[in-house]
Amino acid sequence: MKFEKITLEKKYHDAVEHWRRHYLKDYDSLIENWDRYFPQDEAFCLCAKLELGTPGTVSVGEHAGEKKRVKPDELTEEEAKHLLAIIRAQASTEFGSIQQHAGTLERAQDDEDRFWVLRVMAEELRHGYQMFHLLLSQDWSRASGGVKGETMVEEILSMQTGSHVLDAFNLEYDSFVDNIVFAALIDRVGKYQLTMQKVCAYKPMADSMPPMLREEAFHLAAGVIPMRRWARRAAEGDPLITMSMIQKSVNKWFPRGLEMFGDERGGDSNLRMGFKDLKNREAQDQYIEEVRRMVRDINSRFVRARFPEYLPEKAEQVLVELERSRGSHRGVAFDELLRLPDRRFFRRKGEPAFAMVGVDGETFSDAREYLRHLAKHLPESYMASRDLRNYGDVLKRIVSGELSVAEGVMKMPKLKRVGGTCPCSRSVRWVMEEPSSGNSDAAAPR
Amino acid sequence: MPELSTPLRIRPLDELDIGSIVRIDERVGGTYRPDYWEGRVMFYLRRDPQASQVAVSDGKVVGFMLADVRAGEFGLEEPSGWIERFGIDPDYRGRDIGRALFQAIAAHFRAMGVAKIRTLAIQSDAVSGFLTKLGFAPAPLVALEMMVPADREQR
Numbered sequence: 001m002k003f004e005k006i007t008l009e010k011k012y013h014d015a016v017e018h019w020r021r022h023y024l025k026d027y028d029s030l031i032e033n034w035d036r037y038f039p040q041d042e043a044f045c046l047c048a049k050l051e052l053g054t055p056g057t058v059s060v061g062e063h064a065g066e067k068k069r070v071k072p073d074e075l076t077e078e079e080a081k082h083l084l085a086i087i088r089a090q091a092s093t094e095f096g097s098i099q100q101h102a103g104t105l106e107r108a109q110d111d112e113d114r115f116w117v118l119r120v121m122a123e124e125l126r127h128g129y130q131m132f133h134l135l136l137s138q139d140w141s142r143a144s145g146g147v148k149g150e151t152m153v154e155e156i157l158s159m160q161t162g163s164h165v166l167d168a169f170n171l172e173y174d175s176f177v178d179n180i181v182f183a184a185l186i187d188r189v190g191k192y193q194l195t196m197q198k199v200c201a202y203k204p205m206a207d208s209m210p211p212m213l214r215e216e217a218f219h220l221a222a223g224v225i226p227m228r229r230w231a232r233r234a235a236e237g238d239p240l241i242t243m244s245m246i247q248k249s250v251n252k253w254f255p256r257g258l259e260m261f262g263d264e265r266g267g268d269s270n271l272r273m274g275f276k277d278l279k280n281r282e283a284q285d286q287y288i289e290e291v292r293r294m295v296r297d298i299n300s301r302f303v304r305a306r307f308p309e310y311l312p313e314k315a316e317q318v319l320v321e322l323e324r325s326r327g328s329h330r331g332v333a334f335d336e337l338l339r340l341p342d343r344r345f346f347r348r349k350g351e352p353a354f355a356m357v358g359v360d361g362e363t364f365s366d367a368r369e370y371l372r373h374l375a376k377h378l379p380e381s382y383m384a385s386r387d388l389r390n391y392g393d394v395l396k397r398i399v400s401g402e403l404s405v406a407e408g409v410m411k412m413p414k415l416k417r418v419g420g421t422c423p424c425s426r427s428v429r430w431v432m433e434e435p436s437s438g439n440s441d442a443a444a445p446r
Numbered sequence: 447m448p449e450l451s452t453p454l455r456i457r458p459l460d461e462l463d464i465g466s467i468v469r470i471d472e473r474v475g476g477t478y479r480p481d482y483w484e485g486r487v488m489f490y491l492r493r494d495p496q497a498s499q500v501a502v503s504d505g506k507v508v509g510f511m512l513a514d515v516r517a518g519e520f521g522l523e524e525p526s527g528w529i530e531r532f533g534i535d536p537d538y539r540g541r542d543i544g545r546a547l548f549q550a551i552a553a554h555f556r557a558m559g560v561a562k563i564r565t566l567a568i569q570s571d572a573v574s575g576f577l578t579k580l581g582f583a584p585a586p587l588v589a590l591e592m593m594v595p596a597d598r599e600q601r
C-alpha cells in the first residue's frame with residue numbers, strides 16, 4: 001500500500017496546529033510517549049495521505065465505466081454540491097470527536113486506555129486535515145455558492161460541540177465510558193462511511209479512504225478491547241465498572257450512530273452519483289449486525305470471567321440459554337449482559353423519528369412515561385443534560401399535536417458561529433433554527 | 447469432522463475476531479488466554495490491519511494468521527514480511543486453510559513491495575513441516591539464545 005503525503009499551505013497547517021493546541025492539549029505527551037505505547041509503529045504525521053494505485057474508473061451509478069473525476073468542475077453542479085456537503089460533514093465529525101474526547105479524557109482509570117484514545121484523537125485530527133486538503137486543493141466555488149475554501153476551513157475550525165453537522169458529534173461525554181463506547185460504536189459508523197466511499201467517483205476522495213480506514217481499524221480496537229477488559233472486571237465484581245454503566249452508554253450512542261447513516265429511506269443519490277456503493281438502510285442493516293457481533297463478544301468475555309471453571313462450550317451454552325430464557329444462571333441475570341437496543345429506540349431522525357419505542361421494542365403513547373423509560377436506560381448525567389431536556393420538550397409538543405415530526409426534527413437547537421474564528425473567542429451561541437432556514441441534516445452523508 | 451458446508455472465505459482480521467482466536471488457541475493449546483490475544487490483535491491492527499487474515503466457514507472464524515511488515519530488525523534493512531502466529535480450529539484441519547491464509551498474506555506483502563517473508567519455528571515441529579510445504583526454507587540466519595548470565599559470571 002503506497003501513498004503520497006501532502007502538507008497544507010503553511011497558513012492552513014498553522015491554523016490546524018493552533019486549533020490542536022486548544023483541543024488536543026496532551027498532544028505533546030502523546031508524541032513523547034509514542035514509543036512506549038506504540039513501539040515499532042510509524043511516527044504520527046499531521047499530513048494528508050493519498051493512496052496510490054487505486055482504480056481510475058467509476059464502478060457504480062450512472063457514470064459507471066467512465067474515468068473518475070479529479071476536479072470539482074468535472075462533476076455536474078448537483079454532484080459537486082452533494083459531494084461538498086459530504087466532505088464538510090466528514091471534516092466536521094473529525095474535529096468534533098476530538099472536542100468530545102477532550103472533555104473526559106483525564107478521567108481514564110488506566111493510562112493505556114488514555115493513550116489509546118489520545119492516539120485516536122490525533123488521527124482524527126489527521127482525518128480532518130485530510131478533508132481540508134480536499135477542500136483547499138481544488139476550486140469548489142461553483143458548488144459552494146462562491147464560499148472560498150478558506151472560509152469553509154474557518155467555519156469548521158470554529159465549530160464547537162453543539163454546532164457540528166451530525167448529531168452524534170454534538171453530545172458531550174458524561175464519563176470516560178463514553179470515550180470508549182463512542183470509539184466502538186460511532187467510529188464504526190465512520191468505518192462504514194469510509195468503506196462505502198472507497199468507490200467514490202471523485203478520485204481524491206476515493207484515494208483518501210484507504211489510509212483513513214487503516215487508522216480506523218485501530219480506533220475500533222481502542223473501543224472494543226477496553227470494553228472487553230471492563231466486562232472482565234465487571235464480572236469479577238470490580239465496583240468501579242459495571243455492565244450497566246456500559247449498557248447505558250451504548251443506549252446513548254447507538255441511536256445517534258444509526259442516524260449517521262441518514263434517513264433509512266434515502267441514499268439513492270449517493271449511489272446514482274457514484275459516491276457510495278450502499279443505500280442508507282442496507283449499510284445500517286450491516287452495521288446493526290456487526291454491533292450485535294460485538295455485544296456477543298463482550299458478553300462471552302463476561303460469562304467466561306464470571307465462571308472461569310467452565311469450558312468454552314459450557315460458557316457458550318450458558319450464554320445461549322440466558323439469551324433464550326432472559327432468566328438467570330447461578331447468580332448471573334440476563335439483565336447483567338449487554339444487549340442491543342431496538343433500532344427505533346430513542347430516535348429523533350430518520351424513519352422512526354420520535355416514535356417512542358423502548359429498548360426492547362415496546363411502544364409508548366405517553367411522552368412522560370417514555371421519558372421515564374429513557375431515564376432508566378440512559379446515563380444519569382446525560383438525563384440532566386440540555387440535549388435531553390430539549391428532546392423531551394420537543395417530544396411532548398409532538399405528542400400533543402402542537403408540532404409535526406418533521407418540525408420536531410428541526411427544533412433541536414444548534415450552536416451557531418456568530419463571528420470570530422479562534423475557538424478561544426467563544427464565538428458560538430445557542431440558536432434555534434426555524435424550519436425555513438435550512439436543515440443541517442442536508443449536509444449529512446446520506 | 448464437519449464438512450465445509452459454505453465455501454471458505456479469507457478476509458482481513460478485525461477487532462471482533464479476538465474471541466474466535468482465543469477459542470482456537472484454547473482448543474489447540476488448552477489454555478484460555480484472552481489478555482494475551484487482546485494485546486497481540488491490537489498490535490497487528492494498529493500496525494497494518496490489512497496484513498493479518500482470518501478464515502471464515504459456516505459463519506465462524508476457523509483459522510487465523512497474524513502478519514506484518516517490518517524493516518531494520520536484526521540488521522535486515524530491507525522491509526520483510528513477518529508471519530508470527532497462526533492457528534487452525536482442529537475440526538477444520540487438513541483442508542488447506544493454512545495455505546489459503548498464507549496466500550492472502552503473500553498477496554498483501556507483494557502489494558507492499560516486500561520481497562522476502564520470514565518466520566521462526568521449532569525445527570522438528572509439525573509447524574515447520576507445514577511451513578516447508580508452503581515454500582519456506584532454512585535461512586542463513588541462525589536463531590541463537592542463552593540464559594541471562596548470573597551476576598557473578600559477568601564480572
Ligand SMILES: [Fe+2]
Nearest residue numbers: 094124127190
Ligand atoms: Fe476519523
Ligand SMILES: [Fe+2]
Nearest residue numbers: 187190216219
Ligand atoms: Fe475514528
